[in-house]
Amino acid sequence: MATESDQIPARDTTDSGDAGAPAPSPDPERAAAPDDVIREPDDVAPDTADGETGEARRVGPEGETEPMAGGAEKPNPKAALVYNPIKVDGDALREQVVRIAEESGWEEPLFYETTVDDLGDDxxxxxxxxxxxAVLVAGGDGTVRAVSGEMSGSGIPLAIVPSGTGNLLARNLGLPLADPEAMIRAAFSGDRTPIDVGWARLTRDGGEVEEHAFVVMGGMGLDAAMIANTNPQLKKSVGWVAYVDGATRxxxxxxxxxxxxxxxxHRMHAARVQxxxxxxxxxxxxxxELIPEASVTDGQLDVVIMQPKGFWGWLLVWRRVAWDNSFLRKFRAGRRVLSLRTKDSAVVYSRGRGVALAPQEPHPVQLDGDEFGEARHVQTRVDAGGLVVAVPPGHELPHA
Structure with missing residues (x-):
């Protein structure tokens, strides 16, 4: 085979007489003409830099190497559904999610069932x-709480499909409670909005410490005892009405x-409370409306101290919650009446980024309607905007 040196004449290196004269410009036509030399791949040095190989690679926005497309990598997004099989019709729900995911151009969804030992966090x-x-959750308030806590800080949107007995978070977000498909579609093509997540650090009587999330509300005292005294079978049969039985007992x-x-x-306070x-x-x-001005987007927790004295004190509590907050406050005339009324101390409202509770003796604690046993100290905090929720297009949160 002819080599490149055999075909290209040697360059004239003799002195032209003027060492400072510029080199003559190459002839464009001659430079562009093919030289009829057949080269092997090894004859040409690879176009590399910094010790890289000449292999093709995929790069990201900053030039970093990324995995090549193919294999386990999916070009389209995928959603996951976490659901409580006791609260929902799993077959129908899975079929609905698969259909809407396909219509939206997403990959086949992932499905996860909760159990008694795993409420949804794992x-x-x-x-x-x-x-x-995106993650969809369908179940009771406990399932929503567990999934929300695990997703806090992930930046991945959560779509809450109404189900269960309470739907408290969906209710507070103003989501369509009677239209599950609207919320399923929101996971794929809805708007995204951040909301706050609360955290409660519980210290047990033996010194053990654990922290749990809540997205609606938690409490220590009578409300936790009421939940602990609620009959689970009655709750399955009649829903939230079963809490009335627990409250009575x-x-x-x-x-x-x-x-x-x-x-x-703020400074410390001491009180005898229920x-x-x-x-x-x-x-x-x-x-x-227990707390009509509460907001899931203000970066704060609302604290309610219930300290009624006797039967008449409980009547004042009921009037405040069922009449004042839930009825009168909705009307201009009612708000005028409330502004003129003498305030009572049966219910005291406060607001802050967190609250610490230290009872004289351990007392029961509940978070979003789930009992968490007794604690001798509770420290709460709020993760402002920690959870991204998917909502139908154009939906606006109440009190946002």
Whole structure:
């Protein structure tokens, strides 16, 4: 085979007589003409830099090497559904999610069922590790709480499909409770909005410490005892109405307890209370407004100190929640009446980024309607905007 040196004449290196004269310009036609030399791949040095190989590679926005397309990599986004099989029709729900995902151009969804031992936090962690671009949750308030806590800080949107007995977070967000398909579609093509997540650090009587999330409200005292005394079978049969039975049985033996509490940035207070609530949002079932001005986007928790004295004190509590907050406050004339009324101390409202509770003796604690046993100290905090929720296009959150 002819080599390049055999075909190209040697360059004239003799002195032209003027060492400073510029070199003559090459002839363009001659430079562009093919030289008829057949070269092997090894004859040409690879176009590389910094020790890289000449292999093709995929790069990101900053030039970093990324995996090549193919294999396990999916070009389209995928969603994951976490659901409580006791609360929903799993077959129908999975079929609906698969259909809408296909219509939206997403990959086949991932499905995870909760169990008694895993309310949703562990399977949600698996979904995030599998690369889910959106997560849907269908179940009771406890399932929503567990999934929300695990997703806090991930930046991945959560779509809450209404189900279960309470739907408290969906209710407080003003989501369509009677239209599950609207919320399923929101996961794929809805708007995204951040909301706050509350955290409660519980110290047990033996010194053990654990932290749990809540997205609606938690409490210590009578409200937790009421939930502990609610019959699970009755709750399955009649839903949230079963809490009335639990409340009735709890009130019979209800006794005030002494607690020291302190809001972040404020001085300590001591009081004899029936219950202390720390809330991310304030609407309850049956249209009751416990905390009408609570907001899931203000970066603060609303604290309610319930300290009624005797039967008449409980009537004042009921009037405040069922009449004042849930009815009168909706009308201009009603708000005028409330502004003129003498305030009572049966219910005291405060607000802050967190609250610390220290009862004289350990007392029961509940978070979003789930009992968490007794604690001798509770420290709460709020993760402002920690959870991204998917909502139908154009939906605006109440009190935002």
């Amino acid at each position: 399977v949600t962690r698996q979904a995030l590790e599998a690369g889910a671009n 709890s009130l019979v033996n209800a006794k005030p307890f002494r607690v020291v509490y302190q809001l972040d940035g 219950s202390v609530l720390f809330a991310n949002c304030g609407s309850l079932q049956a249209g009751l």
